[in-house]
Amino acid sequence: MKKLISLLALTLLVLSGLTACTSTPKTIKIGLNLELTGEVSVYGVPEKKAAELAVAEINKAGGIDGKQVELVIYDNAYDTAKAVENSQKLIQEGVVAILGSATSAPTMAIGPVALESEVLTITPSGTNAKVTMNGDVVNPFVFRACFIDPFQGLVLANFASDNLSAKKAVVMGSNSSDYAKDLASIFTTQFTANGGEVLSDVFYYADSDTDFSAQLTSIAALGEFDVLFVADYAARAGLIINQARATAGLETVAIVGPDGFESPDLNDLAGGASNVNNVYFSTHFSTIVDNAKVTSFIAAYTASAGEAPSALSALAYDAMYMLFAAIDAAGTDPVKVRDAMKATTGFEGVTGTISFDALNNPVKSAIVVQLTNGEQTNAVIVNP
C-alpha cells in the first residue's frame, strides 16, 4: 500500500513539474497531430519528415519575421480520442496552427476542437469531403492541402479533352462506392461541357466482380471512341485493363482513371506490364514532373529523410509552407492566421498552384501520369 501511494505521489509530482513550466513565446510554435504509430503510420511518418524539412529550411533562412519556428509533435496513433486530446494539448501549449491529421477520421475529430478554440488545422491528405464541414456548413478552421476525390473527375475530363484531344468517351465504374459514382458523374458533366460526347450511360458493375467481359463487349459494340474512363481502384482497374486489351476494338484505346490506379499491383493485375500502355491516371504529386521547385524538393527530402518523397510528404510540405506564408502575413494570432490562410491565392507549391474555395478545399492543378509498359513515362500538370 505504501509503495502504491509513493508511486502515485511520484506520478503527480512529475506531472505537476511537466505542466508548471511556461515560457514567453520567443519562437513560433506549430503543432503536428499525426499518425506516427499504429496501422496508418505509413501516412503520418512521411508527413512528419516533410514538416521537419520545411521547418529546418525556414529556420535556416532566418525564420518568420526573425522568429524561429518550433514544431510540437504529438502522435495520435489513428485514434480519434487521442486526436482530440492532442489538439487540445497543442492549443494549450500555444501553437499558432496545427498540421494534421493525415487521414480523415482523426481530422474530423480535430475539426470541432479547432472550431471551438479558433486555431486552424490543415490536413495534408484527408480526402473525405466531410473533413472541412461542420454539419451542413463549412468549418472555417479546417483546411486541406489535397484535392478531394470527385475533383479528379473534373481534371481528368479536361485532360481527356485538351491533352488527348478526345471527342468520344465511355465511362465505367463500380456501383458500390461513392468514390466511383462521384467520379463518373463529374467526369461525364465536365467532358460534355468541354464539347465531348459520352457514349451510352455509365457501365456499372459490383465491387466483387472479376469478369468484365459483358460490359467490355457492349462497350466495344458502341463503335469507335477515344477514351475509356474507369472510375475505380487498382484491384478492379487492373483486371479491366487486362480484359479490355483482350477485347476486339479495345486493344489500344486510351484508359484514364483516378489516383486509385496508383498501386504496385496494377501491372500484375493487368496481366503483365506489356498490357499497361496508353493508360493515364491523376495523382497529387509525381517525381517525374519537370519543375524546378519539385526537383529541389526531391533532392532536399531525399537527403534529410533518406527516401524518395511520396505524394503525402509533398502535400505536408506544401501545407507547412502555406502556414508559413499565412503566419508571415498575419503574425501569431491564430484567428488572423486563419483569415490569412483563407485568403491564400496562387500559392506555388510542389503539388501545384493552390487557392482555397468556399469549402476550404484547395483549387489546384493535378498531375496526370502516363503509363507505358507499366512504367511512369510522362507527367503533365492539368489545371481545373
Added chain:
Amino acid sequence: MKNLLNKKNLVSLVLLVIIFFVFDYLIKARILTPYYRTVLYWMGIYIILSLGLNIIIGITGQLSLGHAGFMSIGAYSAAVVLASNPTITGLFIGMGVGIVLTMIVSFIVAMPTLRLKGDYLAIATLGVGEIIRIVILNMTITNGASGISNIKMLMSWPLLFGFVVLTIFLTNNFKQSAIGRACIAIKEDEIAAEAMGINTTKYKVMAFMFGAVLASVAGSLFATTYYVVKPETFGVNTSINILIIVVFGGMGSLSGSIISTIFIGFVNMALQPYAEMRLISYALVLIIVMIFRPQGLMGAKEVALNVLPDFKSFFRKKEKSS
C-alpha cells in the same frame, strides 16, 4: 430506510458531493483546461468500461475479449440518434437503444459461448467483437468504413460524474448481492458452485449481460465526447486495453479498476509527447508493476468503499505507537 442513513453512507455522500463541486469549480474556473477535461472524461469512460469488464472477468472469472464490440453498439446507437436529435434527450434515447441492442446481442452470444471455458471462451468472445465490428463496417446506417462524424458533443462533468457514480453504485451492489456471491463462487470453483445448487449458466449470463450493458453505456458517452466514431476504434486493441486496466488494478477489485484507470490515464498523459517511445515505456511500466504486484495493484481487495474504518484504525495505531 434507517439502514440507508447510516454514518458510512452519509460520509460517502458528503465525499461525493465534495468531489463533484471541487471538479465542477475547477472546470468552471478553467483551472482544468479543455485538455485536462478531456483526460478526465477519458478516465470516467474507462472506469465504466473496466468496472463492466471486471464484473465479467474479475468477479465471475469468464475471460471476455469482446468488450469493445459492445462498446461500439452503444457508441453507434448514440451517434445515429444524435445525428437526428442532437440534444441530451437524444443521447439518452440513443443510450437506451444501445442498451436494448446490447442486451439482445449479449444474450444471444452468452447462451452458447459461456458454456466454453478458459481459452475457448476468450477466442469465442474475441470473434464476437470482430463480428460486431464487421457488421458495423458493412451497414449503411453506420456509414461503413468512414464512420459517423460531427456527433454533437454533449459530454459534461455532471453527466460523466452521474454515470460513473451510478456505475460504481450498481457494480458494488452487484458484487455484494446474492448474485455477486454466486458469481464469485463460480469463479472460485464452478463444479463446487454447481454442487451447491447455483445455476451457473444463469449467473454467468447475467454477469456477462450486465458487463456488456455497462460497456454500451460507456460507448454512448465515448461517442458524444470525441465527435467521431469509426469501426477501427472498437477493435480488439481496445478490448485488450480495457483488459489491461482490469488485470493491472486487480481482478475482482472494483476500486482497483478505478485506481488503475486513473493511474493509466496519468501514464498516458505523461507519455503523450513521445510517439514511438510511448509504446515501449507504456509496456515497461506495466511489466514492472506486474513483476512487483502480480496480483494487480489491489489484488482482490477493496479500498475507499470502507475508507473511514480503515483510517480510524490507522490513526489509533499511530496514537498507540506515539
